[in-house]
Amino acid sequence: PLYIASYKGHSTIAEMLVSANADVNISTYVGRYTPLYIASEEGYSTIVEILLNANADVNIASVYYGRTPLYMASSKGHSTIVEMLVNANADVNIAIKETGYTSLFQASRFGHSTIVEMLLNANADVNVATKAGRTPLYIASRWGHSTIVEMLLNANADMNADEY
Numbered sequence: 001p002l003y004i005a006s007y008k009g010h011s012t013i014a015e016m017l018v019s020a021n022a023d024v025n026i027s028t029y030v031g032r033y034t035p036l037y038i039a040s041e042e043g044y045s046t047i048v049e050i051l052l053n054a055n056a057d058v059n060i061a062s063v064y065y066g067r068t069p070l071y072m073a074s075s076k077g078h079s080t081i082v083e084m085l086v087n088a089n090a091d092v093n094i095a096i097k098e099t100g101y102t103s104l105f106q107a108s109r110f111g112h113s114t115i116v117e118m119l120l121n122a123n124a125d126v127n128v129a130t131k132a133g134r135t136p137l138y139i140a141s142r143w144g145h146s147t148i149v150e151m152l153l154n155a156n157a158d159m160n161a162d163e164y
């Protein structure tokens with residue numbers, strides 16, 4: 001019930017379930033998606049706050065791809081949730097198993113400059129490369145995100161890390 005309430009954005013029900021001692025780290029049978037994961041992906045900051053206040057584990061990753069709540073919020077551009085997760089000590093450098101993508105890579109890819117700034121301030125590795133050898137600077141350059149390119153360069157991104 002807590003997962004589906006979190007997925008559908010029913011914060012009152014999520015609060016009721018948490019108050020009744022629902023397991024905030026319960027995961028779906030398929031994929032191991034937690035309530036925090038889905039609320040972070042869907043952008044439900046009120047539910048994220050409820051779950052964090054109940055000590056939900058911010059670093060539980062999905063089984064299939066290893067995506068974390070921070071990765072999903074960073075990918076989707078949910079800056080308020082990213083801030084909440086970073087403040088709750090989410091690991092900003094967890095990489096996806098198959099690709100090596102990080103939260104910083106995804107925020108750089110999709111042009112979420114506010115999130116890039118938050119992640120850099122939280123000591124995200126600016127030069128971490130994907131399994132294909134691509135860095136956040138590469139992907140921001142690829143998609144024309146000049147503000148993010150400037151931010152990454154100011155954070156000492158290696159300009160020669162991933163040339164063809």
